[in-house]
Amino acid sequence: MDCHRAGSQAKDKRIAGLEKHEIGKGDDPGGFVRDDLDNTVRQCMDCHSGGIQGAPKAVHKGLPPRHLKKLACQTCHIPYREVKAALIQDATHFNPAPGIFPPPKRIWTFYGPDARPWNYYGELHREGNKFQRVFTFVPVKVWYKGKIWPVNRVHSMWVGIIRPGVPGIDMVFMVDFFKLWKAHYDHPMTNFPALSKIRDDNGDGVPEVNRPVEIKALLGVVEKYLKSQGKLSKADRLVLVKDAAYTEDGVHWKTLNKLPWEATPYASVFKFSHDIYPADAALGAKGCTDCHSYKSSFFMRPVLVDLWDAKGNLRYEPNFKLLGYSKLAVDAGAFRQEILEPVLYYGFIFRNPNEWLVLWNPGLFATLLLPVLPFGLF
Ligand code: HEC
Ligand code: HEC
Ligand code: HEC
Structure with missing residues (x-):
C-alpha cells in the first residue's frame, strides 16, 4: 500500500x-482495465527524490542525464x-509431454524464457500450486511510451477463423x-490421418506446425471437423496465426497490425516493476x-522475434535492432566505453595521478576528444 496508495492517502487527483x-x-x-487511471501508483522518484520513509536519494553521479530520460528506472x-x-x-x-491433467490441457504447449519446451501443466498437476518453478532470465528491452522498459513479450501460435464483417480473428x-x-490421438490411422504429418522438426521433443505441408494438413482437418459440426460457414476462412502474421496455405503470409x-x-x-x-x-x-x-546483455543479447520457420528454427535478433538502434551507433558506444576509455584512463593515471584527477577526468576527456555519436544520427 505504500506504492499502491488509495483514497485519502493518494496524491494523484484522479483518485x-x-x-x-x-x-x-x-x-x-x-x-485495458481502467487505462484512465494508469500510473496513479506512486512513481519511483516520489520516494527516491525526497527520501520518503528513509528511501535513499537516487543520485546517479557520472551517468549522462540522457539515460534517465530514455530509460525507465526498472530497466x-x-x-x-x-x-x-x-x-x-x-x-x-x-502436447505429448508426461503427466498433463486434465487431458484438454494438452492443446497447450508452453516454452520458458529459454525457448525450451516447459511442461507447465504436467508440473502443476504433479506438484500443485505450491511448487513454483522460477526461471531466471534477462528481460527483453522495448520502447514503451517514450522509454525503454524491461518486459516479457509473449509469442503465440494458434488456429483462427476470419469471419466476414467481424473484426479481428476468432480462435477456434x-x-x-x-x-x-x-x-486422432486415439486412432491415428482412421481419425484425421493427415495430422500424422505434423512432427518435431527441430528435435526439442515436441512437434511444431511450421512446414507448409503441416500447416495445410492442420487447417484442412480443422475445416473438415468444424463443417461437420455446423460451426463454419462458407465465407469463413481458417488461418494459422503465428505471432504477427497469418497464413491460409502455409506459403503466403499476411502481416497483422501490432x-x-x-x-x-x-x-x-x-x-516489469516489482522485485527491484x-x-x-x-x-x-x-x-x-x-x-x-x-x-x-543490453544491446547485444539475442531476443526472439519470430516463431519456427519452415526448418523449425526460431528467429532471433540482437536487442538493439528491436530498439531501432543502428549497429554503428552501438559499436561506437562499445568502442568508447570498452576500449577508448580504459586506454585514456590508464595512460594518464600512471603518469601523473593528480593531474589526471583534476584535468583528465576520463569521461570529460573522452567526451571532448571523441565525436560523441548521438544515436539519433544513425
Ligand atoms: C513508497 C516509497 C518507495 C517507492 C515508490 C520506491 N521505493 Fe525504492 N526504496 C524505498 C525505500 C524506503 C528503500 C530502502 C529500503 C531499505 O533500506 O531496506 C528503497 C530501496 C531501493 C533501492 C535499493 C538501494 C540500495 O541501496 O540497494 C533501489 C535500487 C530502489 N529502491 C529503486 C526503486 C525503483 C526503481 C522504484 C520504482 C520502480 C522504487 N524504488 C520505488 C522506497 C520506495
Ligand atoms: C542506466 C541505469 C540506471 C537507471 C536508468 C537508473 N538507475 Fe538507479 N542506479 C544505477 C546504478 C548503477 C546505481 C548504483 C551506483 C550509484 O549509486 O550511482 C544506482 C543507484 C540507485 C539507488 C541507490 C542510491 C544509493 O545511494 O543507495 C536508487 C535509490 C536508485 N538508483 C533509484 C533509481 C530511480 C528511482 C531511477 C529512475 C528515475 C533510476 N534509479 C534509474 C543505475 C540506474
Ligand atoms: C542500461 C544500459 C546503459 C548503461 C549502464 C549506460 N548506458 Fe549510455 N546509453 C544507453 C542507451 C540505451 C543509450 C541511447 C539513448 C538514446 O536513445 O538516446 C545510451 C547513450 C549514451 C551516450 C550518447 C552517445 C551514444 O553513444 O549514442 C553516451 C555518451 C553514453 N551513453 C555514455 C554512457 C556512460 C559514460 C555510461 C556509464 C556512466 C553509460 N552510458 C551507461 C544505455 C546505457
Whole structure:
C-alpha cells in the first residue's frame, strides 16, 4: 500500500480522496482495465527524490542525464527477473509431454524464457500450486511510451477463423480443437490421418506446425471437423496465426497490425516493476560497459522475434535492432566505453595521478576528444 496508495492517502487527483476502493495502479501494456487511471501508483522518484520513509536519494553521479530520460528506472534496476514465465504459447497441436491433467490441457504447449519446451501443466498437476518453478532470465528491452522498459513479450501460435464483417480473428473453440486432436490421438490411422504429418522438426521433443505441408494438413482437418459440426460457414476462412502474421496455405503470409512493443497483437506483454534488485546489481554498477560493450546483455543479447520457420528454427535478433538502434551507433558506444576509455584512463593515471584527477577526468576527456555519436544520427 505504500506504492499502491488509495483514497485519502493518494496524491494523484484522479483518485485522491475518493474513498471508493480506487487503488493507485500502474500501466499494463497488455490490458485495458481502467487505462484512465494508469500510473496513479506512486512513481519511483516520489520516494527516491525526497527520501520518503528513509528511501535513499537516487543520485546517479557520472551517468549522462540522457539515460534517465530514455530509460525507465526498472530497466537498470531489474537486470534479471526470477518468475514463472512463459515466452511462447503454442496452441496448434496435441502436447505429448508426461503427466498433463486434465487431458484438454494438452492443446497447450508452453516454452520458458529459454525457448525450451516447459511442461507447465504436467508440473502443476504433479506438484500443485505450491511448487513454483522460477526461471531466471534477462528481460527483453522495448520502447514503451517514450522509454525503454524491461518486459516479457509473449509469442503465440494458434488456429483462427476470419469471419466476414467481424473484426479481428476468432480462435477456434478449444473444446472443438481438443476433440479432433483426441480423436486422432486415439486412432491415428482412421481419425484425421493427415495430422500424422505434423512432427518435431527441430528435435526439442515436441512437434511444431511450421512446414507448409503441416500447416495445410492442420487447417484442412480443422475445416473438415468444424463443417461437420455446423460451426463454419462458407465465407469463413481458417488461418494459422503465428505471432504477427497469418497464413491460409502455409506459403503466403499476411502481416497483422501490432503495437511496437508487442510480438503479436494476440498475446500479452508483461512490463516489469516489482522485485527491484539492490543498487549494486543494477546495470551500470560494474561500469558503463554493462551496456556499452561488444557483448552486453543490453544491446547485444539475442531476443526472439519470430516463431519456427519452415526448418523449425526460431528467429532471433540482437536487442538493439528491436530498439531501432543502428549497429554503428552501438559499436561506437562499445568502442568508447570498452576500449577508448580504459586506454585514456590508464595512460594518464600512471603518469601523473593528480593531474589526471583534476584535468583528465576520463569521461570529460573522452567526451571532448571523441565525436560523441548521438544515436539519433544513425
Ligand atoms: C513508497 C516509497 C518507495 C517507492 C515508490 C520506491 N521505493 Fe525504492 N526504496 C524505498 C525505500 C524506503 C528503500 C530502502 C529500503 C531499505 O533500506 O531496506 C528503497 C530501496 C531501493 C533501492 C535499493 C538501494 C540500495 O541501496 O540497494 C533501489 C535500487 C530502489 N529502491 C529503486 C526503486 C525503483 C526503481 C522504484 C520504482 C520502480 C522504487 N524504488 C520505488 C522506497 C520506495
Ligand atoms: C542506466 C541505469 C540506471 C537507471 C536508468 C537508473 N538507475 Fe538507479 N542506479 C544505477 C546504478 C548503477 C546505481 C548504483 C551506483 C550509484 O549509486 O550511482 C544506482 C543507484 C540507485 C539507488 C541507490 C542510491 C544509493 O545511494 O543507495 C536508487 C535509490 C536508485 N538508483 C533509484 C533509481 C530511480 C528511482 C531511477 C529512475 C528515475 C533510476 N534509479 C534509474 C543505475 C540506474
Ligand atoms: C542500461 C544500459 C546503459 C548503461 C549502464 C549506460 N548506458 Fe549510455 N546509453 C544507453 C542507451 C540505451 C543509450 C541511447 C539513448 C538514446 O536513445 O538516446 C545510451 C547513450 C549514451 C551516450 C550518447 C552517445 C551514444 O553513444 O549514442 C553516451 C555518451 C553514453 N551513453 C555514455 C554512457 C556512460 C559514460 C555510461 C556509464 C556512466 C553509460 N552510458 C551507461 C544505455 C546505457
